[in-house]
Amino acid sequence: MNAAILGLGRFGTQLARELVKMRVDVLAVDSNSARVNELAETVLLAAEGNLTDVDFLESLGLRSYDYVVVAIGSDIAASVLITLTLKQRLRLKFVAAKSATEDHSRALELAGADVVVNPEREAAVRLAHTLGARAVADYMSIQADYGIAKVRAPASVHGIKIGDIDMQGRFKVFLLARVREASVSFNPDLGDVVKPGDTWIVSGRDADLAALQR
């Protein structure tokens, strides 16, 4: 397996190092000689030059690589031009590209990128959901004899507004979050009507959770 990494910023450099750890044959390219030199001892091949120069790009023999990654984030025009050249002119089978913004991602897709990676956005979404999971776990850990369960919203309240349901009085549970079509809401709108298929993440005593699960 081999891979070519074009652009050796933090993302490109970390990618090259991880592939080398997996004993993949790596070509690393950048116009900045210091960055090329920093990786020259680690990777199989390193090259220095301007990737927007089509002659230089063609001289790299990229067609013999399984995977090529365009790891240039902040120069959006360069990133899109290189990706377009690799996919449409050189007809490479697989090109992944790093994106900095949603518009950048869209342009890379139009240019033909097979995979678009936006590290900040993906890490942000991942952390948001990690915090959500922690909120559920933290809530559970402070309620000693309470559990947490994921239950289908009861048929008896389909079509009823969340705010009109007396969760404590009627079901003896606390509604932590509502999940609908894979999207989780921690403070569902009180005017929101319960739909069949809604899932509730609720906290309560085990007997009450069990009753809801039936």
Next chain:
Amino acid sequence: MNAAILGLGRFGTQLARELVKMRVDVLAVDSNSARVNELAETVLLAAEGNLTDVDFLESLGLRSYDYVVVAIGSDIAASVLITLTLKQRLRLKFVAAKSATEDHSRALELAGADVVVNPEREAAVRLAHTLGARAVADYMSIQADYGIAKVRAPASVHGIKIGDIDMQGRFKVFLLARVREASVSFNPDLGDVVKPGDTWIVSGRDADLAALQR
């Protein structure tokens, strides 16, 4: 559930937006008024000011937030100072911080960060392994009547160098990768000795894969 996001670069902004989608109550803070204004309509609360100013930091009432995220990547000193102040002086229960480099991560851990996020490094590692998995799948798809299997390295070759094993002749398979202690190698060193516990990812005809699996 509520969360405070300190620093509204691409990571902080995407994090705030995703939490708002999950209907979490969000406080967004930055010294740059344009960035604060951009999010002011989306989040519950927004504030503008210098987060390295301890009086300003204390005025935000962060103790009433479940989670606080320091989303300042490029000013390492500011990021570490703010994290230290939040954990050691304000004694906040949970602080996540964004890091730009390994040294930055280490400093954030020393400062007491509960979670350190390095988007470029994590995305790079994830892409490296995605490419590895694709390499295995691609290899499989071009060999019509061949399969791929993960098998324990046979006891008969424990202690033998990889390069001294005639994979084709003896086992009638091609060694795609070797997995040892959760670390995968696509081109294992030919001088590397097979250890008990090694797993091989091999390609071959089903009957030969089955023979190896016994």
